[in-house]
Amino acid sequence: MDLRFRDAEPSDEERAAVDAVLGPPATGWEGGARSATDLRFAARAEPRRDLLLPALHAVNDRVGWISEGALDYVCRRLTVPPAEAYGVATFYSLFSLRPRPARVLHVCTDLACQAKGGRRLREQVEERLGPPGETWQESPCLGLCERAPAALALEAGPAPRAEVYAPADADAMARTPADAAPGSPSPNGSGPRLDVAGDAPAVAAVPQAGQDGLILLRRAGRADPASLDDYRATGGYTALRRAFELGPAGVIREVLESGLVGRGGAAFPTGRKWDAAARQPDHPHYLVCNADESEPGTFKDRVVMENDPYALVEAMTVAAYATGCARGYLYVRGEYPRAAARLAHAIATARARGLLGPDILGKGLSFDIELRRGAGAYICGEETAIFNSIEGHRGEPRSKPPFPVEKGLFGKPTVVNNVETLVNVLPILERGARAYAAAEPKLFCVSGAVERPGVYELTFGATLRELLELAGTTGTTRAVLLGGAAGAFVTDLDIPLTFEGTRNAGATLGSGVVLVIDDTVDLKQLLLRIAEFFRDESCGQCVPCRVGTVRQEEALHRLSRRVSHDDLVLLRDVGRTMRDASICGLGQTAWNAVESAIDRLGVYE
Amino acid sequence: MIPLQPPRRLIDVQIDDETVRVPEGATILDACRAAGKDVPTLCHGDTLTPKNACRVCVVEVEGARTLAPACSRKAEAGMKVGTETERARHSRKVVLELLGSSVDLSTTPRAAEWNEEYGADPARFGPDAATVEQPAKVDNDLYVRDYSKCILCYKCVDACGEQWQNTFAIGVAGRGFDATISTEFDAPLTDSACVYCGNCVEVCPTGALSFKTEFDMRAEGTWDESRQSETTTICSYCGVGCNLTLHVQDNKIVKVTSPHDNPVTKGNLCVKGRFGYGYV
Numbered sequence A: 001m002d003l004r005f006r007d008a009e010p011s012d013e014e015r016a017a018v019d020a021v022l023g024p025p026a027t028g029w030e031g032g033a034r035s036a037t038d039l040r041f042a043a044r045a046e047p048r049r050d051l052l053l054p055a056l057h058a059v060n061d062r063v064g065w066i067s068e069g070a071l072d073y074v075c076r077r078l079t080v081p082p083a084e085a086y087g088v089a090t091f092y093s094l095f096s097l098r099p100r101p102a103r104v105l106h107v108c109t110d111l112a113c114q115a116k117g118g119r120r121l122r123e124q125v126e127e128r129l130g131p132p133g134e135t136w137q138e139s140p141c142l143g144l145c146e147r148a149p150a151a152l153a154l155e156a157g158p159a160p161r162a163e164v165y166a167p168a169d170a171d172a173m174a175r176t177p178a179d180a181a182p183g184s185p186s187p188n189g190s191g192p193r194l195d196v197a198g199d200a201p202a203v204a205a206v207p208q209a210g211q212d213g214l215i216l217l218r219r220a221g222r223a224d225p226a227s228l229d230d231y232r233a234t235g236g237y238t239a240l241r242r243a244f245e246l247g248p249a250g251v252i253r254e255v256l257e258s259g260l261v262g263r264g265g266a267a268f269p270t271g272r273k274w275d276a277a278a279r280q281p282d283h284p285h286y287l288v289c290n291a292d293e294s295e296p297g298t299f300k301d302r303v304v305m306e307n308d309p310y311a312l313v314e315a316m317t318v319a320a321y322a323t324g325c326a327r328g329y330l331y332v333r334g335e336y337p338r339a340a341a342r343l344a345h346a347i348a349t350a351r352a353r354g355l356l357g358p359d360i361l362g363k364g365l366s367f368d369i370e371l372r373r374g375a376g377a378y379i380c381g382e383e384t385a386i387f388n389s390i391e392g393h394r395g396e397p398r399s400k401p402p403f404p405v406e407k408g409l410f411g412k413p414t415v416v417n418n419v420e421t422l423v424n425v426l427p428i429l430e431r432g433a434r435a436y437a438a439a440e441p442k443l444f445c446v447s448g449a450v451e452r453p454g455v456y457e458l459t460f461g462a463t464l465r466e467l468l469e470l471a472g473t474t475g476t477t478r479a480v481l482l483g484g485a486a487g488a489f490v491t492d493l494d495i496p497l498t499f500e501g502t503r504n505a506g507a508t509l510g511s512g513v514v515l516v517i518d519d520t521v522d523l524k525q526l527l528l529r530i531a532e533f534f535r536d537e538s539c540g541q542c543v544p545c546r547v548g549t550v551r552q553e554e555a556l557h558r559l560s561r562r563v564s565h566d567d568l569v570l571l572r573d574v575g576r577t578m579r580d581a582s583i584c585g586l587g588q589t590a591w592n593a594v595e596s597a598i599d600r601l602g603v604y605e
Numbered sequence B: 001m002i003p004l005q006p007p008r009r010l011i012d013v014q015i016d017d018e019t020v021r022v023p024e025g026a027t028i029l030d031a032c033r034a035a036g037k038d039v040p041t042l043c044h045g046d047t048l049t050p051k052n053a054c055r056v057c058v059v060e061v062e063g064a065r066t067l068a069p070a071c072s073r074k075a076e077a078g079m080k081v082g083t084e085t086e087r088a089r090h091s092r093k094v095v096l097e098l099l100g101s102s103v104d105l106s107t108t109p110r111a112a113e114w115n116e117e118y119g120a121d122p123a124r125f126g127p128d129a130a131t132v133e134q135p136a137k138v139d140n141d142l143y144v145r146d147y148s149k150c151i152l153c154y155k156c157v158d159a160c161g162e163q164w165q166n167t168f169a170i171g172v173a174g175r176g177f178d179a180t181i182s183t184e185f186d187a188p189l190t191d192s193a194c195v196y197c198g199n200c201v202e203v204c205p206t207g208a209l210s211f212k213t214e215f216d217m218r219a220e221g222t223w224d225e226s227r228q229s230e231t232t233t234i235c236s237y238c239g240v241g242c243n244l245t246l247h248v249q250d251n252k253i254v255k256v257t258s259p260h261d262n263p264v265t266k267g268n269l270c271v272k273g274r275f276g277y278g279y280v
Helices: A012-022 A036-040 A049-063 A068-078 A082-089 A118-129 A170-174 A228-233 A238-258 A270-278 A300-307 A309-323 A337-352 A385-391 A419-431 A433-438 A464-471 A499-504 A523-537 A543-561 A565-581 A585-589 A592-601 B028-034 B086-102 B111-118 B155-160 B199-203 B212-220 B271-275
Strands: A103-108 A136-139 A151-155 A161-165 A285-291 A325-332 A357-360 A365-373 A414-418 A441-448 A454-459 A477-482 A488-490 A513-518 B010-015 B018-023 B058-061 B080-082 B143-145 B171-173 B180-182 B209-211 B228-234 B243-249 B252-257
Touching: A012 A049, A012 A068, A049 A068, A049 A082, A049 A365, A049 A385, A068 A082, A082 B171, A082 B180, A103 A118, A118 A136, A118 A170, A161 A337, A228 A309, A228 A337, A238 A270, A238 A309, A238 A419, A238 A433, A270 A309, A270 A414, A270 A419, A285 A309, A285 A385, A285 A419, A300 A309, A300 A337, A300 A419, A300 A441, A300 A454, A309 A325, A309 A337, A309 A365, A309 A414, A309 A419, A325 A337, A325 A385, A337 A365, A385 A414, A414 A419, A419 A433, A419 A441, A441 A464, A454 A464, A464 A477, A464 A513, A477 A592, A488 A592, A523 A543, A523 A585, A523 A592, A543 A565, A543 A585, A543 B086, A565 A585, A565 A592, A565 B086, B010 B028, B018 B028, B028 B058, B028 B080, B058 B086, B086 B111, B143 B212, B155 B199, B199 B209, B209 B212, B212 B252, B252 B271
Parallel strands: A103 A136, A285 A325, A285 A414, A325 A365, A441 A513, B010 B080
Antiparallel strands: A103 A151, A151 A161, A357 A365, A441 A454, A477 A488, A477 A513, B010 B018, B058 B080, B143 B209, B171 B180, B228 B243, B243 B252
């Protein structure tokens, strides 16, 4: 590719950050020192575009923003046109292409935090730090809903740091931490931050921790998430051994028989997905674990990854064995520094112990996992947008068909599963499909007006009322938002928490969000935030979503001032078009919550 | 010379109760056109693989949860397609309203006709509806980028990039409603990788990209396509033999294009063929 660059040079720091991920440049063509031999060979054109996001992360982590010189250098190294790399860098909200301070505070504005005084918190931060801009910015859901209101500080430097404030206190956040001693450097330039200050123990997000009878959360509070020995002592890697006994086809049969369906929101039968992928003649096959958990109010995957990272590593290994994948990508959202750090540690340890690599457990299985970090884009949790993001393109969803099992990551057959879906495979193999199906576990993210917010594990079939009794509601419950911003409000607490039960009630289980709204919450403000969320997170590819989410927000602003029949008709017209004609699930569901609030809660009457 | 294609199986598709036979691999749009249906399109171009981003061509496929973009979805044997169902017409109408209320469609061929046909009223979102209005970018002598007319159909990006030119001077930057077509760091075109082939202008469906001659004449009010004649000839610069269509108004060349069905150019030209007519 014949690329043209402008005359911007990277600083030494930026160059070092990029080289730490990509290695030193091999030739002058890639931005290294130019030598006479370079003129005798053409530029190397290896497809390395998928390293674009890690390289941009490296610069952003070191310097705090991406300058033109740094972007040009990354482009030279990876043979990516600068205009395209610019398009990629501007797609993600955690990157800045303008200078900004090394430390940036992200204050959550989303539903769970809003229900817990997030608005007041932002006003206090504004008093101390000025209007949102460079030093602090408003952020979509940080996945810390059980400790709302939440904030996250990301600090660039040779040893990048992250600090979690939850529940957040404006005074503490405004102070730059005095204990800013250099932490341990990241394992490589693209690696996640290892030290996450200020975070409560992960187990605090699991009110049921330590109880008997838990399946998915059984290790929370009982095993050290950093210790592979602890993991094995508590039954770890028995599922993989069982998988080796069953053989790939046997594993798929068990998963099919268990009736496991995807936990990311779409509820597609996992066994059928695996079976279809395993049958594809085209090779290689890829496995993608979707840990880009960004649905407002969802934090179950974070809690699983922080408390039981080896379970995910083992589950991915089982999935890869069953579907014939030699390589897995674990895509964690950029706002989850601790989950990313724990997973990086778990992957490295598993590799060192022969549980990942060319010959796993001496059974000849070759599989390895590459950890990738998102950079602030809800849409990258869409199952095809995640491929584009990993490949180094803008995280725009692709049209289906072709489906991922036919043409997915790098155009090859790909299995893409959510974190919770994958970890469910372990009990299926450990207990057998039938025993598993008899008491199928499901995780729920309970937040809002409850005494004990957190991730709860229930067996399918429990009602919403039973779940709320466990968590203990506070105040007068007015409604419950099921499924997050893309879900729906319900008022009937006796609906069974199953995929069919919620569907029959005109709602969705979605990603398991149970956000309890009491009568102190301003519903109009909440709906405005939902509309703003979708407008912010729309990738901009298709018209119904790109413009429709803007028109929806405008109409809600007008409605919150004055109720008009015309605006309600307009909302329905636009909503129906977004649902019918958008490319992906974001646009198709952007009107769900608003519609249910109008129809069931009578917000604008 | 027409290149030989391997024989393709024919499949039957039902378009609005009428059965049409199309070769396997054809899109629903091909089938609709074979059935004589006029399905509106914007991001679809005859020389490009569409991004199916505009969604004005949506049709209802029986059994599908959502509407399908006719321009991209492959026709399948036995498929039942409704092009004029209430659902499809509703989405087309609202898409036209969403576009019309945010983008200047004054130079988009057929936009007004479609608005009338589908009863679209872009003004219904009120006078305060957000738009992409911005000043036109005039940073070179050959063409103008007026992004207040841009519907983000990705055609220029695809024509500049891997589908035709392989120059990659422009990309889509930003996200959501703020997304724009941009060079790196929004640099002027003269600082970018642009080679001024004009192939992006050729595929632009709304007139957001236009030749400077056309832009200036439109500003003066002298642009009048009814007074223009088109003469197709062969470019004299090199031996490739590209067909050129000279658009002449008042005895002056005002625009150069190439026929999209020309086997040499497929509608594309280089800077010399496109702009090197000053000597005539």
